[in-house]
Amino acid sequence: MRKLSEIEKDLDACLQCGYCRDTCPVYKQIGWESATPRGKVFYLKQIKNKTPVDTLLGRKPKIDEKFVERIFQCTSCAACEHNCHVEIDFAKLWEEVKEWLIDQGHGPMEAHKKIKERVLAKRNPYDEPKEKRPAWLPKDVKLSDDPEVVFFTGCTEAYRMQPLAVATAKLMDKAGIKFTTMGEEEWCCGSPLLRTGQKIPVMQEIAPHNVQEMERHGWKTMVTACAGCYNTMKNDYPKMVGKPSFKIYHISEYLEKLIKENKLKFTKEFKKKVAYHDPCHLGRHAKVYDAPRNVLKAIPGLELVVMKHEEEDSQCCGAGGGFKSAFNDMAENIAADRVKEAVDAGAELIVTSCPFCQVNLNAGAKKAGVDIKTMDVVQVALQAL
Secondary structure (H helix, E strand, C coil): CCCHHHHHHHHHHCCCCCCCCCCCHHHHHHCCHHHCHHHHHHHHHHHHCCCHHHHHCCCCCCCCHHHHHHHHCCCCCCHHHHCCCCCCCHHHHHHHHHHHHHHCCCCCCHHHHHHHHHHHHHCCCCCCCHHHHHHHCCCCCCCCCCCCEEEECCHHHHHCCHHHHHHHHHHHHHCCCCEECCHHHCCCCCHHHHCCCCCHHHHHHHHHHHHHHHHHHCCCEEEECCHHHHHHHHHHHHHHHCCCCCEEEEHHHHHHHHHHCCCCCCCCCCCCEEEECCCCCCCCCCCCCHHHHHHHHCCCCCEEECCCCCHHHCCCCCCCCCHHHHCHHHHHHHHHHHHHHHHHCCCCEEEECCHHHHHHHHHHHHHHCCCCEEEEHHHHHHHCC
């Protein structure tokens, strides 16, 4: 069972300076200090340092329903970590605090419990049958028996955002890349569970299965078009199952590689002013900023405009960390703010490289009453071929 003392080093390091406050997308929506990273750290310290004197004086710091809700009201965007002057690894800290709360019998949110149940039962968070996982593959694209690349589709692209999976497959096919998928043997990467404090099944079942499936076939390269899958397998899997024997690319990195090797050439103009939105899990978490921009810059006619907040300073779309599934209205409000920033920059289109960002930014545009769409890098790239 996880103990609060195991994370006290980070709690003690916090200076309560507040640099994390204004950058937190959830605080901007709620407006209470209890929703800020430093506010949550302060309360955790009160719980940890509680003494008999506190009881005598009537001070009762305790784990209550509101505090639990505040901890789970986190998009895992890591903006607080980026702005922390003592370099607290907040992304990891909040996952550990969630894990600790669950160990204490508090949380997760009801929506997160259901996600875990579905992932364990059907290996995806959408309660879809395993046999439908490869159904998105277009008939004119053939998988290879001797692949250079394995396309890890991810649950969202396999079951909800199939056009992104199709675009990714067609791009690799047109570039002459021999590839395959794991089919029904591809399991949810585990990101929805890790970000909501439900780590054990990922460590014991999910990560070992996905890694062993790659290694069993001797496959050497994996490509994924989901920022959450990429971050999880690149940064979390090695801590749980050791460094994989295969190389992992996000599709934007792989497309950039194909462009440099002259295997992918864009011939059609895409005449739009585009704002690129950095997904938190691809940007601040995995430090991939240049690759998607370089792909867009290679497309004739496309003009990249710069938003007020970009790269490591990028504003979260509001969909990550299980936040949208539990607090959808607030998630869409966060997305609406981000969409307005793109419009203010003169963008005609928002482009991102994460299916969750695309879904939520489009929902945010609708909520803001703004006529601007969000597309994925792979969709724009395919149109330019």
